[in-house]
Amino acid sequence: MKLIPWDYAVRNLGRNTMRLAMSLGGSALVALLILSAAAFVRGMERSMKVSGNAKNVLLIGAGSEESLERSEIGNGVASIVAASVQGIKTQLGVPYISPEVQMAALIRLEKEDPESYLSLFRGVTPSAYLVHPQVRITEGRSPGANEILVGRLASARLGIPDAKLAIGKTIWFDGRPWTVSGRFEAPNTVMEAEIWSPLKDLQIATRRDNVSTVVITLDDAEIDDIKDFCQQRLDLELVAVSESDYYAKLAQFYRPVQGIVWITAILIALGGMFGGLNTMYAAFAARTRELGMLQVLGYGRFALIANLMQESLIIAAAGGLIAVAAGFALLDGLAVRITMGAFGLAVDTTVIVSALAAAFALGIIGALPPALQCLRMPIAEALKK
Amino acid sequence: MSYIECRKLTRAFHKGDTVIKPLRDLDLDIEEGMFLALMGPSGSGKTTLLNLLAGIDTATSGSLKIGGIELTSMPRSRLASWRADTIGYIFQLYNLVPVLTAYENVELPLLLHNYSKKERHAKVSLALDLVGLADRYDHYPRQLSGGQEQRVAIARAIVGDPKIIVADEPTGDLDAAAAAATMAMLKRLNIEFKKTMIMVTHDPKTAAVAQKTLHLEKGQLIENNA
Numbered sequence: 001m002k003l004i005p006w007d008y009a010v011r012n013l014g015r016n017t018m019r020l021a022m023s024l025g026g027s028a029l030v031a032l033l034i035l036s037a038a039a040f041v042r043g044m045e046r047s048m049k050v051s052g053n054a055k056n057v058l059l060i061g062a063g064s065e066e067s068l069e070r071s072e073i074g075n076g077v078a079s080i081v082a083a084s085v086q087g088i089k090t091q092l093g094v095p096y097i098s099p100e101v102q103m104a105a106l107i108r109l110e111k112e113d114p115e116s117y118l119s120l121f122r123g124v125t126p127s128a129y130l131v132h133p134q135v136r137i138t139e140g141r142s143p144g145a146n147e148i149l150v151g152r153l154a155s156a157r158l159g160i161p162d163a164k165l166a167i168g169k170t171i172w173f174d175g176r177p178w179t180v181s182g183r184f185e186a187p188n189t190v191m192e193a194e195i196w197s198p199l200k201d202l203q204i205a206t207r208r209d210n211v212s213t214v215v216i217t218l219d220d221a222e223i224d225d226i227k228d229f230c231q232q233r234l235d236l237e238l239v240a241v242s243e244s245d246y247y248a249k250l251a252q253f254y255r256p257v258q259g260i261v262w263i264t265a266i267l268i269a270l271g272g273m274f275g276g277l278n279t280m281y282a283a284f285a286a287r288t289r290e291l292g293m294l295q296v297l298g299y300g301r302f303a304l305i306a307n308l309m310q311e312s313l314i315i316a317a318a319g320g321l322i323a324v325a326a327g328f329a330l331l332d333g334l335a336v337r338i339t340m341g342a343f344g345l346a347v348d349t350t351v352i353v354s355a356l357a358a359a360f361a362l363g364i365i366g367a368l369p370p371a372l373q374c375l376r377m378p379i380a381e382a383l384k385k
Numbered sequence: 386m387s388y389i390e391c392r393k394l395t396r397a398f399h400k401g402d403t404v405i406k407p408l409r410d411l412d413l414d415i416e417e418g419m420f421l422a423l424m425g426p427s428g429s430g431k432t433t434l435l436n437l438l439a440g441i442d443t444a445t446s447g448s449l450k451i452g453g454i455e456l457t458s459m460p461r462s463r464l465a466s467w468r469a470d471t472i473g474y475i476f477q478l479y480n481l482v483p484v485l486t487a488y489e490n491v492e493l494p495l496l497l498h499n500y501s502k503k504e505r506h507a508k509v510s511l512a513l514d515l516v517g518l519a520d521r522y523d524h525y526p527r528q529l530s531g532g533q534e535q536r537v538a539i540a541r542a543i544v545g546d547p548k549i550i551v552a553d554e555p556t557g558d559l560d561a562a563a564a565a566a567t568m569a570m571l572k573r574l575n576i577e578f579k580k581t582m583i584m585v586t587h588d589p590k591t592a593a594v595a596q597k598t599l600h601l602e603k604g605q606l607i608e609n610n611a
Contacts, residue, residue, distance in 0.1 A: 289478075298466060
């Protein structure tokens, strides 16, 4: 079977500039929509996955396994663990044990600012940098008294310009100023949306004499050793949770959100697909006589369908590529606020493949029914059109 | 035995409960190399007959043999390749592909065969030379006059060296001068290249170029003028 030359399909695209623009725009839009949804889901999943270190164990107050912010455990737990459990990772004799306060707090940008912003604070000691190796100070230094270290996505989480949290800027919390001493990144983790301060300062500001969690990095020890410790010291009212499991559970919590994002994207994409069908019906119907003529010359219906599909797939591919380029330029890394922080949209290979697959699906589904419809017509009738 | 043989050829269409028969029980013999004109009022069945002879429509009953091959029972896919080998079709409205040049339009039927690029070039050049458009290879249909477009369409019809050329109102959309030139060209193809020509026309002046004119009315032959 002989096919119609490929460049015939390419040249046909230029017949109606408006229709081409509409088809291309529709295809790009559908692909971009799917790309956005996929980037959202992938970004969120990646953030949850990377945030949890398989070697880390969280000690949390019994009954608060669902939320670190609600957890309260004694100030002395960190030193008791260090003394009681063998096999915890150390560096130059310093154990990888980080007592931390995690909380949501309202901050103001000016003292008398009527507007307040809900931010995520983490009170840390220097050992936090040991148990969270993803954290890297990119500007400035770690915070001293009444100073804060600001995550790369913190401003996005607060919905304020990034310049408001530049080094030397001040925020107001608990009626006193906190100066930005540095900035940090922790790629693809929820920590990037946080504000870190010295543990003691945060405890004083919030009038608490306990911590939310103690993060431990294991060396030879197993999580069961930490669980045994929790069982032995029932007086401390602790539970041990693997950091990976904690974030996996958190990811589970966000599954319905991801589902809604997908459903919304697919519904809008379906709308786009029907629009595409309409455009293709019009485009092919306008060429019914020409398609009849090609059949008279001896071209089979399959050759004509293949040719019409080529046209549609060229548009779909171009639309898909436009969407991918736009996705990279506008969406990749774009911060999305969620209650537990913020994460960056991830435009990775899977996301790109999803967007291109959606574009190609649109190209096939949008063109096949109109092509079949046009070619179902008897040749003699087609020639009269 | 005639080159084209129609026996009790009938074409019927169903329109709701009504059966319309644009062609009924037609018997017709056409010799090879004949230039035949089909005339008749609208709805007389002349275009239906032309479409059956060109293999782009199939009869409801009866027999149609061309060169000894029965067309009425031929499957659609084989009919397509038979058309590619046997028929050159000239349309009233030329039906050139607007995005292809004159050269590429003429080349289209050759792409169905296993010719090399060089062979195709030789055939297309010859066809365009024959219709007097050697200097219009790169022109798109919109850059040609109606008469020139029809000449490209003729070149496309003859480029594959088909045995039969069918033409549906080939001069219907042309001015008098272009119509005369087109008919002169068709006559030349018939005489010089021995092509069997079957043409539908409303115009007696055009029909006069043919060797024989058949008149159809209500799907049947009513007159046979040699």
